[in-house]
Amino acid sequence: MPEQASTIAQQVDALFYYWLGITLFFTVLIVAAIILFVVKYRRRAPGEIPRPIFGSMKLETIWIVIPFLIAMSLFVWGAKVYFAQYRIPKDALDIYVVGKQWMWKMQHPTGQREINELHVPMGRKIRLTMTTEDVIHSFYIPDFRVKMDVVPGRYTQMWFEATKPGRYHLFCAEYCGMNHSRMTGTVIVMRPDEYQAWLSGNTSQLSPAQQGEQLFQTLGCTTCHLNGGRDAGGRGPQLAGIFGKPVQLEGGQTVVADENYLRESILNPSAKIVAGYSAIMPTYQGQVSEEQLLQLIAYIKSLSPQSGNAAMTSAN
Numbered sequence: 001m002p003e004q005a006s007t008i009a010q011q012v013d014a015l016f017y018y019w020l021g022i023t024l025f026f027t028v029l030i031v032a033a034i035i036l037f038v039v040k041y042r043r044r045a046p047g048e049i050p051r052p053i054f055g056s057m058k059l060e061t062i063w064i065v066i067p068f069l070i071a072m073s074l075f076v077w078g079a080k081v082y083f084a085q086y087r088i089p090k091d092a093l094d095i096y097v098v099g100k101q102w103m104w105k106m107q108h109p110t111g112q113r114e115i116n117e118l119h120v121p122m123g124r125k126i127r128l129t130m131t132t133e134d135v136i137h138s139f140y141i142p143d144f145r146v147k148m149d150v151v152p153g154r155y156t157q158m159w160f161e162a163t164k165p166g167r168y169h170l171f172c173a174e175y176c177g178m179n180h181s182r183m184t185g186t187v188i189v190m191r192p193d194e195y196q197a198w199l200s201g202n203t204s205q206l207s208p209a210q211q212g213e214q215l216f217q218t219l220g221c222t223t224c225h226l227n228g229g230r231d232a233g234g235r236g237p238q239l240a241g242i243f244g245k246p247v248q249l250e251g252g253q254t255v256v257a258d259e260n261y262l263r264e265s266i267l268n269p270s271a272k273i274v275a276g277y278s279a280i281m282p283t284y285q286g287q288v289s290e291e292q293l294l295q296l297i298a299y300i301k302s303l304s305p306q307s308g309n310a311a312m313t314s315a316n
């Protein structure tokens with residue numbers, strides 16, 4: 001097995017070994033029973049007719065109840081590990097990932113960019129928000145036991161907490177064309193002080209939220225979203241405080257303003273019109289790159305005081 005270098009790794013491995021043990025036990029049992037029965041119940045004389053069997057309530061109860069209990073134990077244990085992995089913690093460090101044939105582009109909350117390398121502090125929850133510029137890829141770190149598809153046109157999220165400093169393989173685990181096998185990288189886990197030093201080695205960078213704010217100005221969003229989206233009363237809705245909250249739409253529906261909703265609202269504004277506003281916002285499809293979209297979203301998130309990102313931004 002690969003090294004166990006994240007908080008989830010032991011849980012995943014324990015479940016895997018349990019599953020493997022059950023599978024091996026029943027494989028051996030069934031093969032042994034087949035061999036035994038072939039020998040024991042072979043035809044001994046031509047024209048021999050075996051004694052009929054009329055069933056056994058006891059035997060049938062046993063082979064229904066025991067497999068049922070085993071299946072339920074796998075289900076309950078599997079669901080426990082699944083939820084531990086796929087419920088994204090709120091208090092995590094946000095890192096953005098954009099996949100592209102055939103490389104991984106990362107951006108840290110402080111603005112640092114990396115290609116095919118990801119530096120993270122150990123002992124800290126890391127949340128990755130990921131998308132791709134072209135086809136489906138899959139972000140896979142075997143030593144952390146985490147893998148998540150990276151899908152064009154939407155965001156997927158994944159989290160991990162590394163437990164040991166070191167260098168770990170990063171793979172693309174979804175066939176994505178000619179150089180799929182070379183779409184690899186390295187995750188570098190550092191002690192928190194080393195990570196801080198690594199971050200401060202590059203201080204001229206703007207954070208994703210700050211870059212998003214600049215884009216917000218240059219794209220002309222402030223014409224309708226007043227004061228950088230902080231104020232209400234413009235032709236477009238107020239954006240401050242919107243992230244993670246329900247938004248009332250025309251026609252009575254509500255939708256939670258998460259990353260995927262904000263993305264759709266920028267690229268295809270008329271898909272979900274906010275109640276009280278007509279569809280006058282132009283589309284920005286083709287005008288902003290995937291990385292710029294993530295920066296705009298980081299900016300809108302930073303306008304919400306309860307978001308973890310805002311604290312990061314103001315601290316820098």
Ligand code: CUA
Nearest residue numbers: 137172174176
């Ligand atoms: Cu990207 Cu395979």
